[in-house]
Amino acid sequence: MTVRRCAAALAAATAVLGGTAPAAFADGTPSPAAVPPGLYGAKDPTYDGVFRQSLAFLAQQKADVRPADQAVAWLTGQQCADGAFMSFRADTGKACDAAKLDTNATSAAVQALGALGGHSDAVKKGIGWLKSVQQDDGGWPYTPGMGGSDANSTAIVIGALAAAGEKPADVKSAKAGKTPFDALLTFALPCDDPAGAGAFAFQPDPKTQKLYANADATAAAVTGSLGKGLTATAGPADTKGAACEKATTPEQAAHNGAAQLARTLAPTGFLKSAMPGATDQPDFGNTADAVVALAADGMPQQAKASADWLAKNASAWAKENGPAAYAQLVFAADATGSDPKNFGGTDLIKALNATGPAPQAASASSSPSAADTSESKNDDGISVWWIVAVGLLAGIGVGFLISGRRKNQQL
Template sequence: MLTAARLGAAALTAALLTGVAAGPALADVPSPVIPDGLYGKSDPTYDGVWRQSLALTALTAAKVTPADSAVGWLTGQQCEDGGWLSYRAAGAACDTTFEDSNATAAAIQALIALGGHQDAVDKGVAWLKANQNADGSWAFNPGNPGDANSTGLAVNALFAAKADPAGVAKAGKSAFDGLALFQLGCAAPADQRGAFAYQPGTAGALDPNALASGQAALAAVGGHLPVASSVRADAAPKALVCASDAPAAPAPVSHADSGEAVGAYLAARLAANGGHLDLVTPGAEPKPDYTATAWAALALTQSGHPQQAAGTVDWLAKEGATWTKGGTDAGATATLLLVSQAAHRDTAALTGQLTALGPAPKATDASATATAPAKKKDGGIGQYWLIGVGLLIGVGGGLLLSLQRKRNAHL
């Protein structure tokens, strides 16, 4: 029987795969107690460390110095063995069975971006190495079969920590070998080659998955958060080259070809679908997968193909209010800010929205909005005006959610 913690892990995995926030139903559920220092006001049970890590990474890249309470909350969530749970209530012990590789990988990247937390980073990297599967992959929780998302995120953290994934191995299988387990190669139909599956299906079959492809792609191209690549290629990503008599048996895609192959797959899917990826579930109409789309844009930008990501960045900006729930969803807002930063777009409004979702920062560097249009000097008032706008947006989003709850209660 599934325990509450296992149910929590399963819920977050489902949420990451669907690109929607995990959490309880809106009706008949008491408002959660939000710990001091945590970004966002929704229940942190399934995504506390994840959203905090993304928020700290994005704000640090925006030259915002987060409050000590925000950083201390994240470091205080680390278990003695170096891993992180999805969320740990104050005073609760760490149940290592439910340590979360996704949260751990994100926390490592956040602490590296912040700087000054090398001991915690080293312990986190050691935890990833200790919990690598024998096939080179990582699972969401240790001891389970690996998946593309978790493996990709672990590789991101290794890159951020300057730990060569080729040298991080278990039973002779490296992190790159683990990632290759989930990538479709020449045995797949031409329009699926380069994609990543979440996990192998029946008899080892690999089916393309949007979020798995997006998140694994950033690892395949050698990236991590925050994406700050200035490389630009003139050509589109190169599709996987296959012989006309490609073998029926699956063959791993080489690491040298992996990044361009998934980039070509993602670019083709985005171009054919109006700039975004879809969540496809049996018996339901496809709907936009914001999270998968964002990670695809990050991967294409990291790999030197920002022109293939430009239309997607435009689409995300247009749909941003829907995805971020008016700037009240900390994880979505942070991810959208990371995408905008990588694409060198105007980030002032998003920075203000995300700042308003957590404790007041220690400092804000006005030069962080260098990508925004030049503004007249106002003696520093503009900076606080932006934060004020973010607060108003956050309050407005909260009122809308409250009204929606009441509406749902009467339906």
């Protein structure tokens, strides 16, 4: 879902919270934070600074573009002493706020720094922190200590573990011995669910514990169930067709989720917005994430059809929403064999580069050294729902990881 700045979104989130917005949000927008030098994008980075920077690096890596030293230094400077990342640290001279540590930002940064090479210490510290906050069910929440695990956060942590050379199936919770894949399976809807057979939920409903299909969470969980990260590429052909089977393994759950996404995308080529009060309008970010998920699961036909739809229709959305949106389109193009430098007539890499400091010259864009290649191969309601409220207003054009991770929308 594309996250928009609008008073209506604040009103909807406030209604969910059953309270009122703080004075800082009285006009319907958050108090903006200054965009520091080295950071990609011109919008308030409070809720997505680390995330959008990380996605920008990962997209550039697809085109062998190496970001400016200033941009890399900004990202590495955001890391906390314990290895975690917050969504954004305005003052890196101050210790990180433990209540604002962000599993999604940490996982994205680990993947980006691993792809860059030369940052093995930062990657190792990030992974160490992620392991330290794994929950008993094997999964992760957006903010440790604030609510239960969710499909989106668990999926992106799996991607970080894999990028760092870890085997996610071997990362088990200390008390219960559960793996991240065990957690993802708990979010999978059964095949007899009439509204979303095979889909994934973000989290169980906090009151009824019922699972509701969520396209955003489904795209994330399909990729995560396959043990892949943000830049997943096409996988071997899924020969099971559209059949939904009882899922007892992560691979079976991935197939079911991908089949459900394919069925949902088939009529129009795009996923619809789940923003409260929104009409049936395209959700470009979630559609891009679904393309990657379908390609990763080996369903190239629908993945390519939706990628072609994005190529024809998503340029204005990406221009408005900036680096993370461009990155999502790069990932979708790459996963389906399309050229990100000519995606519906748009050079996504050039447009992305223009949102931040000029990348290093081609001569400096050498591959990581052999010593670094292992990295690239390799709630309580009020606190959590307040993240939903501010996240809905962040003005970020990010799909499954900025939209889905901060909400539990029912689709």
